[in-house]
Amino acid sequence: MKTFIISVFTFLFCTVLSAQQALWDRPQTSSPQINEDNSVTFRLHAPKAVKVMVTGDFLPAEGIAKEDVPQTAEMNETNGVWEYTTKPLASELYSYTFIVDGLRILDPNNVYINRDVASTMNIFIVGGGQGDWYKVNDVVHGSVSKVWYESPATGLTRRMTVYTPAGYEKNRKQKYPVLYLLHGAGGDEEAWMDLGRTSQILDNLIAEGKAEPMIVVMPNGNAGEVAAPGEGPDGFRIPGFEQKGMMDGAYEMAFPDIMNYIESNYRVYKDKKHRAIAGLSMGGYHSLHISKYYPDRFDYVGLFSAAARFHEGSESPVYQNELQQIETQFANPPALYWIAIGKTDFLYEENVMLRRHFDEKGYPYEYYESEDGHIWRNWREYLTIFVPRLFK
Amino acid sequence: MKTFIISVFTFLFCTVLSAQQALWDRPQTSSPQINEDNSVTFRLHAPKAVKVMVTGDFLPAEGIAKEDVPQTAEMNETNGVWEYTTKPLASELYSYTFIVDGLRILDPNNVYINRDVASTMNIFIVGGGQGDWYKVNDVVHGSVSKVWYESPATGLTRRMTVYTPAGYEKNRKQKYPVLYLLHGAGGDEEAWMDLGRTSQILDNLIAEGKAEPMIVVMPNGNAGEVAAPGEGPDGFRIPGFEQKGMMDGAYEMAFPDIMNYIESNYRVYKDKKHRAIAGLSMGGYHSLHISKYYPDRFDYVGLFSAAARFHEGSESPVYQNELQQIETQFANPPALYWIAIGKTDFLYEENVMLRRHFDEKGYPYEYYESEDGHIWRNWREYLTIFVPRLFK
Numbered sequence: 001m002k003t004f005i006i007s008v009f010t011f012l013f014c015t016v017l018s019a020q021q022a023l024w025d026r027p028q029t030s031s032p033q034i035n036e037d038n039s040v041t042f043r044l045h046a047p048k049a050v051k052v053m054v055t056g057d058f059l060p061a062e063g064i065a066k067e068d069v070p071q072t073a074e075m076n077e078t079n080g081v082w083e084y085t086t087k088p089l090a091s092e093l094y095s096y097t098f099i100v101d102g103l104r105i106l107d108p109n110n111v112y113i114n115r116d117v118a119s120t121m122n123i124f125i126v127g128g129g130q131g132d133w134y135k136v137n138d139v140v141h142g143s144v145s146k147v148w149y150e151s152p153a154t155g156l157t158r159r160m161t162v163y164t165p166a167g168y169e170k171n172r173k174q175k176y177p178v179l180y181l182l183h184g185a186g187g188d189e190e191a192w193m194d195l196g197r198t199s200q201i202l203d204n205l206i207a208e209g210k211a212e213p214m215i216v217v218m219p220n221g222n223a224g225e226v227a228a229p230g231e232g233p234d235g236f237r238i239p240g241f242e243q244k245g246m247m248d249g250a251y252e253m254a255f256p257d258i259m260n261y262i263e264s265n266y267r268v269y270k271d272k273k274h275r276a277i278a279g280l281s282m283g284g285y286h287s288l289h290i291s292k293y294y295p296d297r298f299d300y301v302g303l304f305s306a307a308a309r310f311h312e313g314s315e316s317p318v319y320q321n322e323l324q325q326i327e328t329q330f331a332n333p334p335a336l337y338w339i340a341i342g343k344t345d346f347l348y349e350e351n352v353m354l355r356r357h358f359d360e361k362g363y364p365y366e367y368y369e370s371e372d373g374h375i376w377r378n379w380r381e382y383l384t385i386f387v388p389r390l391f392k
Numbered sequence: 393m394k395t396f397i398i399s400v401f402t403f404l405f406c407t408v409l410s411a412q413q414a415l416w417d418r419p420q421t422s423s424p425q426i427n428e429d430n431s432v433t434f435r436l437h438a439p440k441a442v443k444v445m446v447t448g449d450f451l452p453a454e455g456i457a458k459e460d461v462p463q464t465a466e467m468n469e470t471n472g473v474w475e476y477t478t479k480p481l482a483s484e485l486y487s488y489t490f491i492v493d494g495l496r497i498l499d500p501n502n503v504y505i506n507r508d509v510a511s512t513m514n515i516f517i518v519g520g521g522q523g524d525w526y527k528v529n530d531v532v533h534g535s536v537s538k539v540w541y542e543s544p545a546t547g548l549t550r551r552m553t554v555y556t557p558a559g560y561e562k563n564r565k566q567k568y569p570v571l572y573l574l575h576g577a578g579g580d581e582e583a584w585m586d587l588g589r590t591s592q593i594l595d596n597l598i599a600e601g602k603a604e605p606m607i608v609v610m611p612n613g614n615a616g617e618v619a620a621p622g623e624g625p626d627g628f629r630i631p632g633f634e635q636k637g638m639m640d641g642a643y644e645m646a647f648p649d650i651m652n653y654i655e656s657n658y659r660v661y662k663d664k665k666h667r668a669i670a671g672l673s674m675g676g677y678h679s680l681h682i683s684k685y686y687p688d689r690f691d692y693v694g695l696f697s698a699a700a701r702f703h704e705g706s707e708s709p710v711y712q713n714e715l716q717q718i719e720t721q722f723a724n725p726p727a728l729y730w731i732a733i734g735k736t737d738f739l740y741e742e743n744v745m746l747r748r749h750f751d752e753k754g755y756p757y758e759y760y761e762s763e764d765g766h767i768w769r770n771w772r773e774y775l776t777i778f779v780p781r782l783f784k
Contacts, residue, residue, distance in 0.1 A: 028664075030630075045494045045495075046493070046494070047494065048442070048493040048494050048495070049493065049495070050440070100492070100495065101438070101440040101441065102438070102439065102440050103436075103437075103438045103440070103441070103492065103497075103500070104500055105495075105498070105500065106497070106498050106512070108495070108496055108497065108512075109774075110628075110630060111506060111507050111510060111512055111621065111628075112622055112628045115503050119502060120498070120500075120503055120505070123628075124628060125627070125628065135594075135625075135627060136619070136622075136623060136624055136625055136627070138625040139624055140540070140549065141549075142540075143537050143538060143539040143540065144537065144538045145535050145536065145537035146535060146536045146537075146540075147535040147561070148534075148535065148558070149532045155532075157532065159533070167445060167461070169539070169657050208659070215735075227528070228504075229503070230528075232528055233527075233528055233530040235517070235527060235528070236504045236515075236516060236517065237505060237697075238422075238501075239502075240559045254574040265561050277645070295642055317671070381396055
């Protein structure tokens with residue numbers, strides 16, 4: 001029976017597997033390559049292509065929603081390999097795709113892919129600055145869980161993402177504050193994790209002592225939707241912007257179901273002082289309305305490029321007597337009401353008007369204005385600014 | 393200030409966002425489309441392409457590692473849209489890519505993507521049979537967590553995936569049995585979740601009363617690796633088959649660190665009767681060696697297409713007196729020792745020899761032989777057969 005005892009097998013085993021890998025047709029070019037000067041080289045092996053371009057948010061933007069439509073750059077071909085090198089880039093997380101004879105494709109050499117609604121894009125990080133907050137660094141890490149909670153208000157069992165900070169499992173007597181972090185239209189319970197790099201940002205801010213250890217709850221803000229595309233019983237559907245129960249009051253009314261689940265299943269403080277709520281775009285709208293409709297619950301409110309609208313005329317109790325709701329909220333004002341938006345955001349004017357009202361009434365808030373518009377680069381940055389302000 | 397109160401805003405908001413979506417250039421074709429007869433139609437809008445093919449595991453295989461190299465099928469073009477319809481397919485999860493003028497690309501219409509080592513592929517599920525185990529069905533769902541555990545034996549803090557069944561949070565006095573489920577070479581703590589559909593299989597088997605509620609632990613089997621590609625401090629590296637500490641005894645020696653974390657942090661039974669270990673390929677090798685090196689720990693052992701090898705001559709204590717270790721393990725034999733492999737698997741002969749030894753010694757085991765070879769379709773099927781046998 002000794003015949004099947006193989007002493008030196010690693011070589012054989014790896015040979016077989018490497019053969020398989022080669023057969024899987026992975027191209028031999030390297031892309032993207034981050035160079036020493038922080039320029040980035042993209043390569044694509046496509047000898048039969050006539051014209052190849054790269055497009056991504058490292059290029060200047062153009063067009064009507066200009067922040068979302070970066071320019072394209074032509075790549076040059078040598079021996080069947082198309083190549084383009086950027087100028088040195090600021091430290092950031094970037095996304096890109098190739099356009100081969102008019103067909104938009106992902107980089108076959110890069111397995112790192114983000115989905116934004118129905119668009120997929122490759123990503124890379126240039127380090128040495130802001131981008132370092134988005135990297136997995138050599139620090140202790142929190143856990144990230146996808147959990148299902150019962151929501152009697154919607155009649156559904158729904159999925160959400162929960163980040164618990166490093167040490168949560170060990171420090172069994174410690175209680176934690178909670179940040180509820182809400183996505184925008186077209187998003188879901190995956191968006192802040194994947195596009196927003198939330199767990200990396202929290203791990204890094206906490207490890208550097210810049211933020212308090214906290215639990216971050218990332219629910220699904222489409223009240224009629226059970227889970228993100230592909231994660232619910234409606235199968236591998238095409239993701240879209242329009243879902244049921246986005247901005248009709250249903251989500252705000254059902255929000256206590258989320259809080260109940262968290263406060264029943266995690267070691268958290270259950271008072272206003274230890275609760276924050278923030279969101280981007282539609283999630284900013286939700287944060288505005290949830291924090292005013294439940295005026296005694298949240299001591300920290302963050303509106304990131306918010307759809308900063310009231311909604312009078314709707315039948316939902318969330319939208320009745322809205323100005324009075326805000327008046328009540330600010331009778332005992334939040335420790336921090338933080339409004340941030342980019343200069344070219346299509347929601348800029350709404351935020352001007354909201355701030356004008358707050359100014360007229362003397363409601364305390366802080367305002368942060370960034371460059372550019374309605375883009376994830378801003379929302380990731382806002383998170384790195386907002387989180388260190390919480391629970392202190 | 394009423395100027396910023398907008399009663400009918402949804403139309404406006406959606407218009408702006410839809411415009412953005414259009415600008416993101418998502419093609420208007422639908423792909424893949426699962427037809428009523430379970431044939432599947434692929435489409436690609438590529439008017440400038442000369443030749444477009446589709447390849448995927450719904451096509452017959454060919455070549456030396458034939459299970460991994462499906463044939464290609466030529467697509468036909470009409471008005472710039474290339475199209476191919478399969479014959480009716482058996483219920484299953486399938487993967488595919490397109491080949492456009494020699495360039496392998498993902499389907500731009502399908503955001504559902506799996507990574508297998510360094511290859512990315514689109515996926516779809518044909519229902520009505522085996523594939524239904526892999527769908528998210530309208531049943532209660534378990535939670536899935538990515539956690540970090542300290543591993544003194546490797547000197548690292550490492551990442552793993554933990555599935556807890558539906559009801560775990562509620563039934564606070566209930567203890568659960570544990571299945572340790574191990575990946576193959578080139579895999580990591582994501583593989584069984586993404587390629588193996590483990591949480592869907594467990595949710596569905598438990599909901600139908602075919603399996604006991606259990607916790608499933610999916611560690612990273614490369615003992616020198618902190619986490620899956622992109623999830624550790626080595627950044628967005630290119631995934632590869634060869635990692636540190638795969639089959640040199642380091643993982644087996646460090647396995648108690650994993651068990652300690654689970655048994656300290658979850659409500660689990662801590663005896664042999666309530667522990668199972670199973671794995672595919674290299675993970676089958678690990679299951680073989682871990683279960684014999686710790687002979688009193690696991691009452692259920694599953695070898696899925698295992699590298700069913702001993703390793704005498706190595707210095708690791710895991711590989712000393714191996715036949716004696718097995719003898720000791722079978723002195724009080726596991727309730728189930730399950731060996732499964734496909735008829736054309738390149739590891740078939742090793743499994744013949746392992747079974748011959750077990751037969752000679754009279755060690756009890758069960759054997760399951762499937763069609764085809766070293767492929768995820770088999771490992772998903774093996775899991776649906778193995779899991780209902782556990783803890784009963």
